[in-house]
Amino acid sequence: MMEQITARRLITDTGEIGFPVVEIEDGKIVSIEEGPENGSTETLTAAFFEIHVHGARSFDFMAADQEGIAEAGRFLATRGVAHYLATTVTAPEDLTLRALERLAEAIERPRAHPSGAPVAAPVGIHLEGPFVSHGKRGVHPVASLREPSVELFDRFQTAARGHIRLMTMAPELPHGVELIEHLTAKGVRVTMGHSMATEAETLAGVAAGARSATHLFNAMRALDHREPGIVGTVLDREDIYAEMICDGVHVHPAVIRLWLKAKGEERAILVTDGISATGMPEGRYQLGDMNVVVKDGVCLSGETLAGSVLTMDRAVANVQKFTGTSLGTAVRLASRNPARMMGMTHLTQMAPGSAANFNLFNEAGDRIGGFLEGRRVE
Numbered sequence: 001m002m003e004q005i006t007a008r009r010l011i012t013d014t015g016e017i018g019f020p021v022v023e024i025e026d027g028k029i030v031s032i033e034e035g036p037e038n039g040s041t042e043t044l045t046a047a048f049f050e051i052h053v054h055g056a057r058s059f060d061f062m063a064a065d066q067e068g069i070a071e072a073g074r075f076l077a078t079r080g081v082a083h084y085l086a087t088t089v090t091a092p093e094d095l096t097l098r099a100l101e102r103l104a105e106a107i108e109r110p111r112a113h114p115s116g117a118p119v120a121a122p123v124g125i126h127l128e129g130p131f132v133s134h135g136k137r138g139v140h141p142v143a144s145l146r147e148p149s150v151e152l153f154d155r156f157q158t159a160a161r162g163h164i165r166l167m168t169m170a171p172e173l174p175h176g177v178e179l180i181e182h183l184t185a186k187g188v189r190v191t192m193g194h195s196m197a198t199e200a201e202t203l204a205g206v207a208a209g210a211r212s213a214t215h216l217f218n219a220m221r222a223l224d225h226r227e228p229g230i231v232g233t234v235l236d237r238e239d240i241y242a243e244m245i246c247d248g249v250h251v252h253p254a255v256i257r258l259w260l261k262a263k264g265e266e267r268a269i270l271v272t273d274g275i276s277a278t279g280m281p282e283g284r285y286q287l288g289d290m291n292v293v294v295k296d297g298v299c300l301s302g303e304t305l306a307g308s309v310l311t312m313d314r315a316v317a318n319v320q321k322f323t324g325t326s327l328g329t330a331v332r333l334a335s336r337n338p339a340r341m342m343g344m345t346h347l348t349q350m351a352p353g354s355a356a357n358f359n360l361f362n363e364a365g366d367r368i369g370g371f372l373e374g375r376r377v378e
Contacts, residue, residue, distance in 0.1 A: 001025070003374060005358065006035065007044040011328045012350060020044060027373030031176075031306030031352055043327060046335040046348045047082035047357035047370060048312045051166060052126055052214070052243060052271035054087045054287060055277075060276040061086040062099045062288045069103075069122065070111040074281045076120035077377050079311040080334075080367050083347045083356040085166055085363040086122045087273075090129030090140035093152075100125065107163050110291040117365040118372035121252035123347065126213070128155060130177065131169040132194030138219040139290055139301040140194060146369050148179035157186075157325045165342060166186055168214040171205030184209025189342055190232055191243070194219045204355040210239035212341055215273055216259060217251050218305070235262040241341045243271045246318045247310040249298055253322035260323050269341060270315045270334040275299055275307035313367040327365045 003024045010020035010032065021035035022044070055061045058077045059068035064123045069086070076084060086103045088096060107122050129140045131148040146152060148169060157164050171180060180190050192205050193214025198221070213220070213234045223228035234240045235258070242263050246256055252271075260268055272278070277285040277294040285292050285299075292299050294307045299306045316330045339348040346354070356374040361367055370377045 002027040002030065005044065005367050005371065006038050006040060007042045007360070008038075008040040008165050009043050009047045010350070013041060013046075013332065013348075016328065024374040027375070028357055029350065029352055029354050029356050032350060042368070045327075045331040045361065046079045046350055047359050047372065048316075048334040049290055049338045049344070049347055050076065050084040050120075050272060051269070051338045051342065052087050052128075052314055053084055053274045054089060054307055055276035056274055056278040058276050058280050058285065060286045060288065060346070061103060062088055062091060062095065063286065065102065066106055066111040067114075068304055069106045070113045070119055073110075073119035074113045074115070074117050074119065075206075076268075076312075077118050077372055079313045080316075080370055081120040081312055081358045082355070082372055083121050083123045085124045085126040087126040087128055089290075090132065090137075090144045091288040092144050095289060096130075096156065097159045100156055100164070104159070104161040108161070111212075118375050118377050120372070122171040123344065124342075125160055125163050126166040126168070127164050128168040129194065131167075131176070133170040133173065133196045135196045136170070136194050136219045136221070138194060139287065139292075139304050139306040141288075141290065148173050149341045150175075150179055150182045153179060153183070156353075157188075157299060166191060168193045169219045170197060171208070171210060172197040172201035177204050177208045180205055180208035180210055191241075192234075195230055197222050197230050199228045199233045202230045202320045206237070206240060210240075212243065212269070214243055215245050215250065215271065216242040217255060218245065237257070238267070241267045241269050241337065243269045245273050245308055245310060246270055246315045246322065247308050248318060248322070250305060250308065256319065256322045260319070260325060265329045265332060267337065268328075269334050269337045270312065270319060272315055273307045274310055278309045278311060317366055327361060330365070331359070
């Protein structure tokens with residue numbers, strides 16, 4: 001049966017359509033046309049694509065079973081996410097291999113939520129570690145860190161049945177450039193992070209195929225006027241993307257403004273780095289095989305930040321608040337840009353034949369609901 005969605009405006013990848021009329025059938029977009037003035041004050045946008053999230057609703061992607069992954073996906077859907085990359089953390093090899101097998105199963109045979117509610121879909125795996133710097137490991141456990149290895153990555157990818165789509169790694173490590181070249185040749189995107197790389201080492205990673213920087217400023221060499229490292233190099237280059245955890249905890253709002261001015265609407269990417277505690281009360285939670293304490297909205301393992309409880313709808317609201325940017329720009333940082341960086345632009349397209357995945361915002365720029373495959377999500 002044909003259904004319609006209308007709004008005051010539709011924000012697209014490049015502009016806006018006033019008073020859109022979106023016709024939907026069987027969860028797919030049939031047409032998008034400009035209609036008559038309709039009295040609506042709401043804005044329709046693409047749904048979000050989250051490329052760096054470790055879990056939600058008490059479920060950690062390193063340990064969750066299929067029901068837990070579905071519950072995390074249900075929660076992400078309520079925060080505007082249609083697709084995501086399930087993100088790992090450095091752990092013992094056997095634990096990582098088992099996690100990759102479970103995540104591959106969830107990607108290939110997604111489990112419906114028992115309530116029948118719409119669920120955000122895992123479309124790949126983001127492998128964060130174990131090829132990261134001892135000096136900037138953050139909470140990644142030192143005992144499980146490894147030098148970059150084509151052989152070990154291939155073992156991980158075999159367990160993941162080819163679903164590793166993104167890897168965070170330190171380009172300066174021995175054999176780092178070799179591994180980046182291997183990943184790039186295999187179609188896996190590389191993002192540089194948890195790294196002490198200098199400018200020269202960063203540029204070597206870029207030349208080998210690295211596309212992005214992981215949670216810029218966090219867990220990398222600090223910007224210095226004589227040694228820019230990853231931070232200065234990525235801010236200076238127009239062709240490299242950069243993630244940002246826009247919660248006001250990981251990075252000061254003034255630095256978030258600097259990031260957006262430097263990367264602009266085309267290369268900035270919003271991520272949450274959300275962990276299993278997201279959507280849950282404060283307390284103790286798991287991240288891989290580590291214990292994390294959440295208090296006052298801050299996630300700590302010992303005295304070190306360990307991910308966040310940020311959600312993508314709040315990240316979009318925060319970047320508007322911190323920088324004064326428009327809703328259109330904020331949404332593109334959470335949808336179009338990650339899709340472009342990953343070469344998965346079909347996930348956020350709004351065109352006939354595409355899935356009817358949308359978010360709905362009020363006049364203040366706050367998300368008030370959405371649609372996944374044409375089904376309403378509150």
